[in-house]
Amino acid sequence: MKKHISILLLTLLCIPALFAQEDKAKMREEMQKFKIDFLAKEMGLSEKQKSEFTPLYNEYDEQRRQAGAEVWKLERKLKKDKNASEADYKKLSELQQTAREKDNEIVKKFDKRLESILTAKQIYTMHQGEEKFFEKMKEMRKKHRDGKHPHGKPDPNRPNKAHKDKKDSPTPGDGCNPDNSDC
Numbered sequence: 001m002k003k004h005i006s007i008l009l010l011t012l013l014c015i016p017a018l019f020a021q022e023d024k025a026k027m028r029e030e031m032q033k034f035k036i037d038f039l040a041k042e043m044g045l046s047e048k049q050k051s052e053f054t055p056l057y058n059e060y061d062e063q064r065r066q067a068g069a070e071v072w073k074l075e076r077k078l079k080k081d082k083n084a085s086e087a088d089y090k091k092l093s094e095l096q097q098t099a100r101e102k103d104n105e106i107v108k109k110f111d112k113r114l115e116s117i118l119t120a121k122q123i124y125t126m127h128q129g130e131e132k133f134f135e136k137m138k139e140m141r142k143k144h145r146d147g148k149h150p151h152g153k154p155d156p157n158r159p160n161k162a163h164k165d166k167k168d169s170p171t172p173g174d175g176c177n178p179d180n181s182d183c
Contacts, residue, residue: 032058035133040130043122052117060110067102071095 036057038048074092078084114123 024177032061035061038133039126039129042132043125045118045122049117051121053114056110056113056117060106063106064103067106068099071099 036050036054039057040053045053071092073086074095078088078092081088111123114126118126
């Protein structure tokens with residue numbers, strides 16, 4: 001009986017993690033669709049162009065994500081490690097350089113493949129659109145951190161930082177910076 005209860009408890013404890021992974025994958029998929037729709041609009045793609053562009057862009061985006069994955073992983077680790085050594089940062093710097101080179105190669109190959117379905121102006125506009133998209137995403141994250149919905153309305157589920165006491169406000173030298181969402 002204890003064995004069955006243990007198995008049941010273990011199963012129940014694993015379910016939220018499975019849903020979280022599913023939710024994360026679904027969110028990434030929705031975000032990718034949103035990004036492609038945004039880029040297609042920016043580029044003025046026809047439906048035919050969009051249908052040819054989408055699988056290529058998904059492949060391209062995944063390759064770029066994989067090229068930077070090791071760098072992002074090490075960056076997160078070093079941000080948490082207060083005792084990171086000079087050698088750790090040197091390794092990070094070398095990884096960043098390698099990832100940039102790899103990314104540039106991916107972009108070159110992708111642009112070459114796109115030439116058969118898009119104009120040079122559309123390809124240029126796509127790259128500009130990516131930058132615009134990332135800026136919008138940063139803006140939305142900032143609004144979310146500041147306790148507002150992307151539409152500028154207060155988020156009822158987040159505490160309002162505007163009502164914070166001055167004694168709770170970060171002061172210079174306390175290790176808090178504006179980019180740190182933990183402050």
